[in-house]
Amino acid sequence: MKGSTIPLSPWLPPGRPRGWANRISAYWRWDRPWFCDQQCPDGVWTPSGKRDRAGIAQEQPSPGRPMRHTLPALGLLATTIVTPAGLADAAPVEEIIVTARMRAEDPQKVPASLIVLDAAILDRAGISSIASIASHAPGLVVSDPFGRFNPAPAMRGLSQPGTGDEPSVGFFLDGVYISGRSSINMFLADLARVEVLKGPQNALFGRNSFGGAVNLVTNPPGEEIAGSLELTAGSKDRREATGAVGGALVPGKLSARLNVAHKEYGGFYKNSVADGPEIGSEQSTSAALTLRATPTDRLEATLRLLTARDRDGQPKGYYLATNCQPRAGTVALSQYCGEIPDYQGAFAANAQHTGFMRDAQRAALTARYNADAVEVTSITAIGQERNEFNRDDDYSAALLSRAGQLTKRWDGSQEIRLLSLDQGQALTWLLGGSLYRFDNSTWRRNIQYFQGQTSPSGVATDARTDSAALYGSATLRLGQGLAVTGDLRWQRDAKDFASTARNAAGQPIRLSDQWTLWTPRVQLSWQASDDLLAYVSAAKGMKSGGFNDMANLFDAERRFGPESNWTYEAGLKSVLADGRLTANAALFHIDWRRQQVVAASTAGLLNNFYTNNAGRSRSRGVELELTARPLEGLDLHGAYSFIDAEFRDYADPDYRDIPAFAAVGGQIGGLALPRQSRHQLALGADYRADLPLDDLAGFAGGEWLWQSRQYAENSNLSWVPADSKINLWTGLERGPYRLTFKVQNLLDERNPLVAVRFSRPTAAGFTRAWLVTPSDGRTWTVSLRARM
Numbered sequence: 001m002k003g004s005t006i007p008l009s010p011w012l013p014p015g016r017p018r019g020w021a022n023r024i025s026a027y028w029r030w031d032r033p034w035f036c037d038q039q040c041p042d043g044v045w046t047p048s049g050k051r052d053r054a055g056i057a058q059e060q061p062s063p064g065r066p067m068r069h070t071l072p073a074l075g076l077l078a079t080t081i082v083t084p085a086g087l088a089d090a091a092p093v094e095e096i097i098v099t100a101r102m103r104a105e106d107p108q109k110v111p112a113s114l115i116v117l118d119a120a121i122l123d124r125a126g127i128s129s130i131a132s133i134a135s136h137a138p139g140l141v142v143s144d145p146f147g148r149f150n151p152a153p154a155m156r157g158l159s160q161p162g163t164g165d166e167p168s169v170g171f172f173l174d175g176v177y178i179s180g181r182s183s184i185n186m187f188l189a190d191l192a193r194v195e196v197l198k199g200p201q202n203a204l205f206g207r208n209s210f211g212g213a214v215n216l217v218t219n220p221p222g223e224e225i226a227g228s229l230e231l232t233a234g235s236k237d238r239r240e241a242t243g244a245v246g247g248a249l250v251p252g253k254l255s256a257r258l259n260v261a262h263k264e265y266g267g268f269y270k271n272s273v274a275d276g277p278e279i280g281s282e283q284s285t286s287a288a289l290t291l292r293a294t295p296t297d298r299l300e301a302t303l304r305l306l307t308a309r310d311r312d313g314q315p316k317g318y319y320l321a322t323n324c325q326p327r328a329g330t331v332a333l334s335q336y337c338g339e340i341p342d343y344q345g346a347f348a349a350n351a352q353h354t355g356f357m358r359d360a361q362r363a364a365l366t367a368r369y370n371a372d373a374v375e376v377t378s379i380t381a382i383g384q385e386r387n388e389f390n391r392d393d394d395y396s397a398a399l400l401s402r403a404g405q406l407t408k409r410w411d412g413s414q415e416i417r418l419l420s421l422d423q424g425q426a427l428t429w430l431l432g433g434s435l436y437r438f439d440n441s442t443w444r445r446n447i448q449y450f451q452g453q454t455s456p457s458g459v460a461t462d463a464r465t466d467s468a469a470l471y472g473s474a475t476l477r478l479g480q481g482l483a484v485t486g487d488l489r490w491q492r493d494a495k496d497f498a499s500t501a502r503n504a505a506g507q508p509i510r511l512s513d514q515w516t517l518w519t520p521r522v523q524l525s526w527q528a529s530d531d532l533l534a535y536v537s538a539a540k541g542m543k544s545g546g547f548n549d550m551a552n553l554f555d556a557e558r559r560f561g562p563e564s565n566w567t568y569e570a571g572l573k574s575v576l577a578d579g580r581l582t583a584n585a586a587l588f589h590i591d592w593r594r595q596q597v598v599a600a601s602t603a604g605l606l607n608n609f610y611t612n613n614a615g616r617s618r619s620r621g622v623e624l625e626l627t628a629r630p631l632e633g634l635d636l637h638g639a640y641s642f643i644d645a646e647f648r649d650y651a652d653p654d655y656r657d658i659p660a661f662a663a664v665g666g667q668i669g670g671l672a673l674p675r676q677s678r679h680q681l682a683l684g685a686d687y688r689a690d691l692p693l694d695d696l697a698g699f700a701g702g703e704w705l706w707q708s709r710q711y712a713e714n715s716n717l718s719w720v721p722a723d724s725k726i727n728l729w730t731g732l733e734r735g736p737y738r739l740t741f742k743v744q745n746l747l748d749e750r751n752p753l754v755a756v757r758f759s760r761p762t763a764a765g766f767t768r769a770w771l772v773t774p775s776d777g778r779t780w781t782v783s784l785r786a787r788m
Contacts, residue, residue: 098195099175099215101473101485102204102430103419108573111485111525111535113198113586113623115139115639119219122191124686124701124729126742126781128263130171130185133214135705135725137196138641138680139623140169140212143754145773147315148282149356149389150181155198155212156590157619157645157676158565168543170201170209173216174304176364176381177207179411179438183385186308186360189286190244190259192219198623199567199588200541202519203487206434206469210543210565218304221246221255221292227788234742234781237266237281246290257290268776269316272346273397277355279347280776281313301367312356314349317395319760320770324717328657335658336718336770339709340755343774349392350399358387373423379415384408390445394761395771401761404445404456411438429474436467450763461499461549468492481527487539491517497547503558504603509549515562517542531575541565543596548611552604560611565592581628590619590645597714600654617673619645638683645673652714660717671716675754677707691732700730712755712770720752723775736787741780748778 096116098107107116115137117127127133130151134140141159144151152160153169160168170177171184178184194216201209225247232240246257267280286308293301324337362383369376386408393403417432444458471489478484494514501509521539528534545561571586595615601608621643628636649669655661661668672678684703691698705725712718726747731740753773760769 096193098193099217100195100197102417102432103422108575108582108584109527109533111523111533111537111571113139113569113571113584113588115196115198115625117194117196119192120686121637121684122194125684125703125727126744127194128188130188130214133194133196135707136639136682136703137194138639138682138707139198139621139643140196140214141676141680141707141710143675143756145315145317145754145756145771146389146391147280147312147356148182148185148310148358149312149315149387151185152181152675153184153214154676156567156588156621156641157643157673158211158590158592158617159645159673159675160596166208166543166546168208168210170205170207170213171216172205172213173362174218174364174366175215176362176379177205177411177413177436179383180385180407180409180440182358182387182407183360183383183409186310186358186385187216187286187288187306187362189242189261190219190257190288191216193217198586199537199569200519200521200539200565202491202517202541203489203521203539204430204471204473206471206489206491206519207436207467208543210541210563218288218290219244219257219259220302221257221290223248223251223255225788228785230783230785232781232783235779236268237264238779238781239264240781240783253294255292257288257292259286259288261286267313267316268779269347269774271314272348273350275351276314276349276392277351277353278313279349280316281355283311285309298370299367300369301365303365304363306360306362308358308360310356310358314353314355314392315773316347317771317773318343318345318347319395319758320755320772322768322770325658325660325715328662332768334654334768335660335715336712336755338718340712340718340720340752340770340772342750342752343772348395348397350397352390352399353392353402354390356387356389356391358385360385360387370421373421375419375421377415377417377419379413381414382410382412384410388445393446398763400448400450400763402445402447402449402456404447404458406443406445407441409438409440411436413437426477427474429472431472433471434467434469436465436469438465438467439463440465448761450761450765459499459501459549459551461497461501463498463547464496465544466494481529483525483527485521485523485525487521487523489517489519491519493517493544495544495546497549499549501549501551503553503555509547509558511547511558513545513547513559515545517544517562533573534571535573536570537568539567539569541567545613546611550601550607550609552608553601553610554603557601557603557610557612560596561594561613563592563594563596563613565590580630582626584625586623588619588621588623592617592619595650597650597652599652602653615650616648617646617650618648619643619673621645633688635686636684639681641680643676643678643680645676647671647673647714650714655715660715668714668716671714672711674711674713674716677710679706679708681706695734697733698731699733700728702726702728710754713757718755718770720755720772723751723753724749738783738785740783740785742783743778743780745776745778750775750777 097104100110131142134142140155142151142153155169158168167181173187197213201213205213227245229243240263242261244259248255263284265282267278269279271279288306291303322333322336325335327334364381367378388406391403394400413436415434420429422428440463443460445456446458447453447456469491473487475485497511499509519540519542523537525535542562542564548558567590569588573584575582593616594613595617596611597615624640626638647668651666652668656666682705686701688699708722709719725745727744729742753775755770755772758771759766
């Protein structure tokens, strides 16, 4: 990994002894406030320093957990100790190239915080979802309460309010934007690397890279004929087969690469309904063909065609009843207070519910022409997808409710850019323009069996986004290693929205609007030596507005505008010990304004949630990253993020009539943003050595992935506990063959991953509850790979 890091000490309170972290870690609770590492007077305090308004004990020590988590973790942590003597005997860490600034660069020379997961990390850790990408890239979190249907990524604490189609982190496949949240976790096969770019990337990437961007880079065709086949089997009915073959069709002129993958997972939890769908199962089949033509020394064209098919079962989950905070004048409890508990009951889904189905195709043509000092690039891309989910919405053996939705989407884009080639001149520059269209049609197909319904019904919507953008970047070398870079993007977004839902006047909803977004970025860097880079930057991030289609809303609540943030960052990147050690650090501060938040309208009691721009928040933190090769064959890597993200000003209308917030009119300023971890940590080690047998080598490795608790929602009254995973692998290699044994989640941790406020269907009607997603327990796999 390549990334960003910095010590915790700059964020310690003045005069606080450096031993405070040791006392806190003894409780395995790194998110306690510094002044409350043992027992707070007058009750319990929240991490922001505010006393919990509900009086709920949010951070009681858990005596049974420390040794269970800490001893294995300390074993892995010990392997990251680097000795200068060992470093002297090791080869340098392999170099990686990234395209964070639309040109190929060493990530250690890029004045921005980023993490790169290369092919070796993706392979050994078995990364096959955006959630597993996030666990290896501290600072990025993913909430996915409905399986692969609608994941919600967030960077540096900028968590999203709802479940729309506009994520706050842009996902790109070979530089092409992936439209729609349900599509971002689909094309993860045959990756060469994953670039996780932190902070606003709007200036160059555009399209919802409000908090950051993730660029998935695929393997290109090569000139030599080569291929691989890997077969995997494991617990919980895991079966996988992946293969790739490629090489020159016309030497020096045309090469190709074909990748095919099929993966099945039966789900960790069993369905107690005999003929019901599997719980948490996933099945994916994908294929990709890449053609690369170089008809002349100056011209290169790459065409990539992809198709993917997913068939998933019922998402794993269970309901948790509310237990506190009755609404004024009623006995109806509105909140769950305390830590979200593990689930000990049975999982259930009826046979009438089929899960999640998805089919998608994408095509992208990238052409580059080298005109001596300038490179001209054209990227043309189209994509289409059809998906449908059919979820047992009561998560029980009773046939009460089905939640369903059919989605059809299409997107197309055209981008042209001119890039000055870096030949050592004082000024380098980039100019570009793009056009983008996204059509998204949905039809809700719900069946409320408890109300006597027998066929699906629901609102149908058609939404179109048209976007045009011009952008540019210029870097001026000032001498003595100093350089200043300025980026600027102008973007015009126009949206049209039509729904069969009706407004208060009984008319179908028809809405349209457009917004102009200006997103600058300025970076000042100092390359003190080939091995040391220091930088500061300021960047503006923006995300478009949109529309609300719930039935019970006032007309003024139907639209919401763009949100914006200014992110200020300072960082240091270093390469030490002749390239065998890299250490990076970054500090950041984010001012988030016109924040898009979810509110409840007074126009009705149900179907009344909407998004508006009533919030303001702040996030700040530190990021660390370290890679080392202390001995030949031993690779160590670690990354850490500390994020202090809180609301600065927001009166949540849902809290105005509950005891904890009634006195302050629902004001939640000072509370932590939900669904993000204050601390994230990823540590890993790999060792490979030749064995005393002909052409036989052995390897072993492991990783510890940990994140602190996350608040379930804005009130901070409930939270999912810290999540800790230890994964191990070992195997043998001989010539082109490799045998690998892996154990995921060695300690069989099953803490809940995410909890969201939800409407639970019952025989008597809908009631408020928390929908909780559990973690899978321990699993294992055995893989055999052959290369040619």
